[in-house]
Amino acid sequence: MxxxxxxxxxxxxxxxxxxxxxxxxxxxxxxxxxxxxxxxxxxxxxxxAKVNQTVIDILREMDACAIHGYTVAPGDITAREAIAANLNGRFGINYSGKNLFMTSGAAAALTICFKALTLDNGNNEFIAFAPYFPEYKCFVESVGASLRVVSANRENFQIKFDEFEAMVSPDTRAVIVNSPNNPSGVVYSEETVTHLAKILTEKSKEYGHPIFIISDEPYRELVYGGIEVTYIPKIYSNTLVCYSWSKSLSLPGERIGYIAVPNEIADFGRVYGAIAGAARILTHVNASSLFQRVVARCVDEPxxxxxxxxxxxxxxxxxxxxxxxxxxxxxxxxxxxxxxxxxxxxxxxxxxxxxxxxxxxxxxxxxxxxxxxxxxxxxxxxxxxxxxxxxxxxxx
Incomplete structure (x- = not known):
């Protein structure tokens, strides 16, 4: 039934x-x-405080039908351009609005990426590193793929590379990276990310297809003691970044985030198109119209x-x-x-x-x-x- x-x-x-x-x-x-x-x-x-004030300002300034109406599926272009400009200034990259797809938080972003990268025929595997956010398994299995998990490096919660390298197979579609990590609070070092990129570059060449990184980054801004979080697309171009303002701006209930698709990714048009298609069938008509505009104005808030x-x-x-x-x-x-x-x-x-x-x-x-x-x-x-x-x- x-x-x-x-x-x-x-x-x-x-x-x-x-x-x-x-x-x-x-x-x-x-x-x-x-x-x-x-x-x-x-x-x-x-x-x-700027977030609440921005909500008020938008409600006062804009036409109500525009505020609460549909945006185009990838998101309001003004909002995407503002977010791209922020990322360019912070990480020295060259994004525009076309590199971003607005989502209802990081959970939607992740599930859309899993669906977009899952082939219609054949086996599909995604790899996570323990300890990992348990909903990954639910998200991956919901698109008909399977999650494989590299056991935890209990010394420092970086990556067990020998085990990981042996696990990568022709069926591997992507590897999930969550840094800063939930639950360990650990940040992957640049050395760790560089080594990961090297392995994936070699394996992609060996298997004749790109193996992507899906970088789950809701905690990017929450780092301590001068530690820097590596912006993975600068090291490995086949990276999809899934972001949410749930933690940085304390907006978990508003469900607002994005997927960033770098210009350098393999076959940009097909990847971005698959993301749009996955969002379409997952009933993701568009992310919150109001909060797309709110985060665009608050994107520089610490x-x-x-x-x-x-x-x-x-x-x-x-x-x-x-x-x-x-x-x-x-x-x-x-x-x-x-x-x-x-x-x-x-x-x-x-x-x-x-x-x-x-x-x-x-x-x-x-x-x-x-x-x-x-x-x-x-x-x-x-x-x-x-x-x-x-x-x-x-x-x-």
């Missing part, structure tokens, strides 16, 4: 969402202030990096003091510490006794760890540290 796959996706929620909803229930029982919810990456920093960096350092120091092993965050707003027992699900379940809501690392393809999203209030983090210490004491 209905698709069993779709039924399963609709009735079995992600672990992250399940924990988040448990937190809402628990808050009603014991009080919001007594629940330490580190489950979901929902920004706690408000959007820059992210509130200082607030997240302060939170990250506060939680990191507290966890290390409590006895946890963890890499110091380089970007995004997540920590990915080792759990205090091999069974990360059991560990996260035990943490609930102290109203600590954490996500098991197994869901990110890396067992024995847990993710803590520190995009929450500084006060919540401070008050959670004694709870983490009590949890740690149980394992001593």
């Amino acid at each position: 209905v698709s069993e796959k779709m039924y399963a996706l609709g009735t079995k929620k992600s672990t992250i969402r399940t924990i988040f909803e448990f937190g809402r229930q628990r808050a009603a029982e014991v009080g919001e202030e007594n629940v330490y919810d580190f489950s979901i990456g929902n920004p706690n920093v408000p959007p820059p 992210a509130n990096v200082a607030a997240y960096e302060k939170n990250g350092n506060l939680l990191y120091n507290g966890l290390v003091e409590a006895g946890f092993e963890c890499l110091k965050p380089q970007g995004a707003f997540y920590l990915f510490p080792k759990a205090l027992e091999a069974d990360d699900y059991a560990f996260c379940e035990r943490a609930k006794k102290y109203n600590l809501l954490l996500v098991p690392g197994t869901d990110f393809g890396c067992s024995g760890y847990f993710r803590a999203a520190y995009c929450t209030s500084e006060d919540t983090i401070r008050r959670s540290i004694p709870a983490f210490k009590k949890l740690a004491e149980e394992y001593k």
